[in-house]
Amino acid sequence: MERINFIPTEKILERLNYENPWWVSRRIPELYNAMEKRLYFDVFYPFVKEKEIRRALVLMGPRRVGKTVMLFHSIQKLIDEQVNPQEIFFVGIDNPIYIHLSLEDILKLCSKTLNRTTLDGCFIFLDEIQYLKDWERHLKVLVDSYPETKFIVSGSAAAALKWHSTESGAGRFTDFMLPPLTFQEYIHLKKMNHLIYNGTIEYGDKSIPYCLAHDIKAFNKEFVHYLNFGGYPEVVLSEKIQGDMGRYVKNDIVDKVLLRDLPSLYGIKDVQELNRFFTYIAYNTGNEFSYETMSRESAIQKDTLKKYLEYLEAAFLIKVLYKVNVNAKRLKRVSSFKVYLTNTSLRTALFSPIIETDDEMGNMVETAVLSQWMHRENMNLTYARWKDGRKEGEVDLVLVDDQKLKPLWAVEIKWSNRYLEKPLQLKSLIDFCGTNELQYALVTSIDQSGTTKTDPLKITFLPAAIYAYNIGDITLKKKTSY
Numbered sequence: 001m002e003r004i005n006f007i008p009t010e011k012i013l014e015r016l017n018y019e020n021p022w023w024v025s026r027r028i029p030e031l032y033n034a035m036e037k038r039l040y041f042d043v044f045y046p047f048v049k050e051k052e053i054r055r056a057l058v059l060m061g062p063r064r065v066g067k068t069v070m071l072f073h074s075i076q077k078l079i080d081e082q083v084n085p086q087e088i089f090f091v092g093i094d095n096p097i098y099i100h101l102s103l104e105d106i107l108k109l110c111s112k113t114l115n116r117t118t119l120d121g122c123f124i125f126l127d128e129i130q131y132l133k134d135w136e137r138h139l140k141v142l143v144d145s146y147p148e149t150k151f152i153v154s155g156s157a158a159a160a161l162k163w164h165s166t167e168s169g170a171g172r173f174t175d176f177m178l179p180p181l182t183f184q185e186y187i188h189l190k191k192m193n194h195l196i197y198n199g200t201i202e203y204g205d206k207s208i209p210y211c212l213a214h215d216i217k218a219f220n221k222e223f224v225h226y227l228n229f230g231g232y233p234e235v236v237l238s239e240k241i242q243g244d245m246g247r248y249v250k251n252d253i254v255d256k257v258l259l260r261d262l263p264s265l266y267g268i269k270d271v272q273e274l275n276r277f278f279t280y281i282a283y284n285t286g287n288e289f290s291y292e293t294m295s296r297e298s299a300i301q302k303d304t305l306k307k308y309l310e311y312l313e314a315a316f317l318i319k320v321l322y323k324v325n326v327n328a329k330r331l332k333r334v335s336s337f338k339v340y341l342t343n344t345s346l347r348t349a350l351f352s353p354i355i356e357t358d359d360e361m362g363n364m365v366e367t368a369v370l371s372q373w374m375h376r377e378n379m380n381l382t383y384a385r386w387k388d389g390r391k392e393g394e395v396d397l398v399l400v401d402d403q404k405l406k407p408l409w410a411v412e413i414k415w416s417n418r419y420l421e422k423p424l425q426l427k428s429l430i431d432f433c434g435t436n437e438l439q440y441a442l443v444t445s446i447d448q449s450g451t452t453k454t455d456p457l458k459i460t461f462l463p464a465a466i467y468a469y470n471i472g473d474i475t476l477k478k479k480t481s482y
Helices: 009-019 042-050 067-080 101-111 133-144 158-168 183-190 216-229 245-266 271-283 291-298 302-314 345-350 362-372 427-435 463-482
Strands: 058-060 089-091 123-127 150-155 172-178 196-203 204-211 289-291 318-324 336-340 381-389 390-400 406-414 440-445 450-453 457-463
Touching: 009 089, 009 101, 009 271, 042 058, 042 067, 042 172, 042 463, 058 067, 058 133, 067 123, 067 150, 089 101, 089 245, 089 427, 101 123, 123 196, 123 427, 133 150, 172 457, 183 216, 183 463, 196 457, 204 216, 204 440, 204 463, 216 345, 216 362, 245 271, 245 302, 245 345, 245 427, 271 291, 271 302, 271 345, 289 291, 291 302, 318 362, 318 390, 336 362, 362 390, 362 463, 406 427, 427 440, 427 457, 440 463
Parallel strands: 058 150, 058 172, 089 123, 123 150, 318 381, 406 440, 440 457
Antiparallel strands: 196 204, 289 336, 318 336, 381 390, 390 406, 450 457
């Protein structure tokens, strides 16, 4: 019997047949077929079908956000659109059976399983590509060698994928980032769209279309649930997992990234130090840090901290936000910054679920709102903080125009109803908007809506849950209209 690197070829061919049941049945496994599609599927699928441009499609994202499921849903849609099932190949690269094979070897075996002489016109899905050494170099060669074949690959060791695909795959790869669930997707997955209706809000001098809630109390209940459990499709749909978040999310997601992926990619020696550092950040999500205070409180050297921040951000676990001053100018020397989890349920997994009245609610809401904005590309999101003599202030979110270096909008994220009645207490926001000639701004609340004027600034108030939902909704509409 022929062998490839100690494993009989026959066994590898058996595995390929097992992984590709649609060659016979025309159906993907029922496990995946029964799962609800993420709303991002409609954005992703056109890239799968695109064959005019000779590029591999690289699906990136954190662990457990549904990348493999999205690949299977793509396979079923191709079959439903009359693509020959025997022209669709799926290979789970993380299976040890493929560990000593090159991509070229795997393709030859794919051809062999179905007695094909060519892979022209085929779709090749390679899941967990990062398990293959130098995958990006090999994939680039395949894209050139098989111009009539479409390659779709996925991987969750996001740091390596992000860096390697941009450096090595220039002009050969199309990157697609699949982030954790937005609040809008959470409502969709839980089949709760009946809570929402299409309305309008007043923003500045315009009335703009906006999704609003029939019952804001019921909507807020879902929002708090989303803060605690909403980042991952499996968690959202399983009360069993929600009851044991520590084991599922921490062991399966956090530990695998912190204790396995990142150390193997970057040669990190002290994995427990990295773990401790991430726990420290998770507890303080949404807070402002400086390298000095961070180093003092975590007992880690500053140079090491900078590397850890870089690695954790590349792995989609955190987002670092840099600040501007009252004139919306970025400071030349980065002395302080804010750090947010990319998904609030990571904090729940490490500590415990929160309720509406907890002190941490403000930071968790701010983290959740920022995580909705992360789905937008090429946005220069910052926060403003300044101290000028006796004057000091802070604004939570500021979007700066890269060309004009001027703020386009400012948002204050609050989990409180008091500011609609007492808008003058929003002194920092009023000062910032006045300095930058912004005539309107947005402030979130718990459950109150309305507008108020503190001449010349007009402030729109919206429940934080409504604001978070609409960021996701508008982002998706922008992506699907391209």
